[in-house]
Amino acid sequence: MTWWGAGALSLAMFVTACGSSSPGKPAAAPSGSAVPVVASTNVYGDIARQIAGDRASITSIISDPDADPHSYEANTRTQLELSKARVVIENGGGYDDFVDTMLRSAGGSPKVINVVDVSGRKAADGGELNEHVWYDLATVEHLADRLAAALGEADPAGAPTFAANATAFKQKVQQLRARQAAIKAAHPGAGVAVTEPVPLYLLEACGLVNKTPDEFSEAIEEGTDVPANVLRETLDLFAHKDVALLAYNEQTSGPQTRKVLDAARAAGVAVVPVTETLPAGKDYLTWMGDTLAAIENALR
Numbered sequence: 001m002t003w004w005g006a007g008a009l010s011l012a013m014f015v016t017a018c019g020s021s022s023p024g025k026p027a028a029a030p031s032g033s034a035v036p037v038v039a040s041t042n043v044y045g046d047i048a049r050q051i052a053g054d055r056a057s058i059t060s061i062i063s064d065p066d067a068d069p070h071s072y073e074a075n076t077r078t079q080l081e082l083s084k085a086r087v088v089i090e091n092g093g094g095y096d097d098f099v100d101t102m103l104r105s106a107g108g109s110p111k112v113i114n115v116v117d118v119s120g121r122k123a124a125d126g127g128e129l130n131e132h133v134w135y136d137l138a139t140v141e142h143l144a145d146r147l148a149a150a151l152g153e154a155d156p157a158g159a160p161t162f163a164a165n166a167t168a169f170k171q172k173v174q175q176l177r178a179r180q181a182a183i184k185a186a187h188p189g190a191g192v193a194v195t196e197p198v199p200l201y202l203l204e205a206c207g208l209v210n211k212t213p214d215e216f217s218e219a220i221e222e223g224t225d226v227p228a229n230v231l232r233e234t235l236d237l238f239a240h241k242d243v244a245l246l247a248y249n250e251q252t253s254g255p256q257t258r259k260v261l262d263a264a265r266a267a268g269v270a271v272v273p274v275t276e277t278l279p280a281g282k283d284y285l286t287w288m289g290d291t292l293a294a295i296e297n298a299l300r
Contacts, residue, residue, distance in 0.1 A: 035154045038085040040096040041277050043134045044115065044143075046284045048089060051147045051165045055158040056087075061099075062277055074098045082106040086154040089147070092116035093131030111150040118142050128218075132276070136201035137177050137288070141170045172285050179292050180205045187299045191243040193234065193264070195257045196221045199247045199274045199291070206295060211243050220249075226256050234260055238267040245270045245298035251277070270298030 034057040039045035045060030052058065059081045062072055082088065082099070083106040090099040093116035103112065116131060119139040123129040133139045148166035152159030184207030191211040192203055200210060215230045226234075237243045238260075246264040248257070250273050264271055272294040278287055 035086050035151055035158075036081075036084045037087045037089070037151075038081050038110075039089040040091055040099050043276075043278055043284060044089040044091070046278055047140065047143060047169075048087075048147055050169050050283065050285075051144055051162055052151055052158075053161060053165060055155055055161060056151060059085075062096075064277070072098070074102055078102060079106060082110075083108060085110045087147070087150045088112045089143075090114055091131060091133065093121075093129050093133070095131040111153065113143070113146050113150060115139065115143055118146055130197045130200055132198045133201065134284075135199050135288075137173050137180070137205065139201075140284075141173050144169050144173070169285075176285070176288050176292060177205070179289075179296070183207065183292070183296060183299065187244070190299060191237075192245050192247060193237050193243045193260070193269075194247045194249075195260060196249045196252060198249050198276060199272075202288070202291065203247060203295070206292075208244075208295075211237055220252065220254070220257060231256060231259065235263045238263040238269050241267065241269075243269060245272050245295065247272045247274050249274050249276070251275050270294075272298055 034055060035052065037045075037048050037052065037056045037058045039048055039058065039060045040062060042060035042063040045058050045063070048056065048058050061074075061078055061081070078098075079102050082102050085106075085108070088099065088103065088110045090096050090112065092114035095116075103110075115133050116129070119133040119136055119142070121129060121133060121136070121139075144166040148159075148162040151162045155162075180202070184205070188207045190208050192208045193212045194200065194203070194210060194217055195212075196217050197210075203210065213230050213233050216226050216234045219226045219230070238246075246260065246269055248261055248264075248271050253261075261271065272291065274291065278284065282290070
């Protein structure tokens with residue numbers, strides 16, 4: 001689902017094009033200056049911060065932990081930040097198309113990192129791509145390397161720092177992946193339910209099996225009504241104790257997802273909250289670690 005809205009479209013119409021943006025080699029930053037980095041969400045902004053340290057100035061376009069990212073509309077400030085960027089991080093996969101649209105009018109030639117492209121993930125035959133690739137820890141490791149390289153091109157003097165920070169970051173990600181492997185060994189094939197496909201990469205890496213009807217999670221993600229029979233099938237997962245946990249997207253709550261939440265609680269099924277942006281006061285590694293801890297606790 002994209003974040004591109006009518007307000008952003010109007011903005012793109014009145015902005016005067018100064019040139020075109022391409023994912024080429026960024027110009028080197030002036031000596032002693034911070035590399036301007038723009039990330040579509042604070043998830044990628046935080047990862048960039050951990051790789052760049054104080055050698056970059058980072059702007060995260062979507063940063064409100066209580067907002068629904070899908071309702072975002074780009075504005076003139078977004079356009080200005082993108083026009084100054086040396087490195088841009090977008091999710092891709094149709095998730096944040098407004099970034100590409102605005103880059104075409106922004107001018108400059110930043111290095112654009114598309115994380116879906118980094119992931120190598122493709123939609124299954126006849127299916128749709130799950131674009132929430134920041135929940136795929138292997139992808140985040142690859143992203144760290146791509147960021148270190150892009151930052152090193154923009155700031156050659158900082159390249160050793162970026163490489164060292166990326167190595168340290170990946171070591172911590174590997175610790176999280178070890179926890180996934182431990183969950184998989186202890187609970188292979190355990191059933192789970194989700195309100196949206198947001199955390200599926202993380203859950204699948206833990207060896208867990210999504211039992212939610214596709215029609216339910218797809219309808220919630222697209223903002224359409226869930227058919228009554230599909231809702232009943234989803235609620236029965238809890239009544240019949242077919243699932244060990246519910247992964248609940250707190251940023252897109254509505255009447256039908258609340259019915260699912262109530263059914264899980266009534267059946268004593270653990271609820272693991274998930275979001276699409278960083279919760280307040282957490283960095284990426286802490287956030288993923290806390291999510292894994294919630295999964296571990298739910299399966300005990």
